[in-house]
Amino acid sequence: MTDLPVALSEQASAIRQRLSNGLAKIDPHHRLYGRPVAYRIIDGTMLEIAYRDVPGIAEAEVLGVKRLIGAECFCTVAPQTAETVIVRFVVSLK
Numbered sequence: 001m002t003d004l005p006v007a008l009s010e011q012a013s014a015i016r017q018r019l020s021n022g023l024a025k026i027d028p029h030h031r032l033y034g035r036p037v038a039y040r041i042i043d044g045t046m047l048e049i050a051y052r053d054v055p056g057i058a059e060a061e062v063l064g065v066k067r068l069i070g071a072e073c074f075c076t077v078a079p080q081t082a083e084t085v086i087v088r089f090v091v092s093l094k
Contacts, residue, residue, distance in 0.1 A: 004041060004044065004093070008044075008045070008093040008094075011071075011093050012039070012041070012047045012093060015047060015049075015069050015070070015071065015091060016039060018068045018069065018070060019037075019049070019065070019068055019069070022068045023065070023068065026061065026064030026065065026067070026068065027061055027064065027065075029061075031054055031055060031056060031057055031058070031061055032051045032054060032057070032061065032065065032087065035051045035052060035053050035054055036051070036052045036053055037049065037050065037051050037052075038050045038052070041093075042090070045092065045093055045094055046090055046091065046092055046093065047090070047091045047093055048088060048089070048090050048091075049069075049088065049089040049090075049091070050086055050087070050088045050089075051086065051087045051088075052080060052084070052086050053080065053084050054080075054084055054085050054086065054087050055083065055084055055085075056085065057077055057085065057087050062075050062087075065089060066089070069089060069091055071091050071092065071093075072091070072092055073089050073090060073091040073092070074089070074090055075087065075088065075089050075090075076088045076090075
C-alpha cells in the first residue's frame with residue numbers, strides 16, 4: 001500500500017484496522033475471523049479484501065463486515081473448494 005497517495009493509504013489502513021478490531025464481535029461463528037485474509041490495491045483506487053478457506057457466510061455477516069468497512073463496497077462469494085468459499089469485498093478508496 002506504499003505506492004498509494006497518503007490519503008488513500010490512510011483510508012486503506014483505517015479499514016484494515018476497523019476489521020482487525022471489530023471482526024470478532026460481528027462474526028460469532030468465526031466464519032471470517034481467523035481465516036486467511038489478503039488485502040490488495042486494484043488500479044490504485046480500489047481495495048480488495050479476500051477471505052479464503054471460509055466454510056460459508058450468512059447475509060448478516062456480510063452486512064456486518066460492510067458496516068465495519070464504513071465505505072461503499074460490494075461483496076462476492078465464489079467457490080474455492082468443495083467445502084470452502086472465498087469472500088471478497090471491494091472498496092472504493094476515492
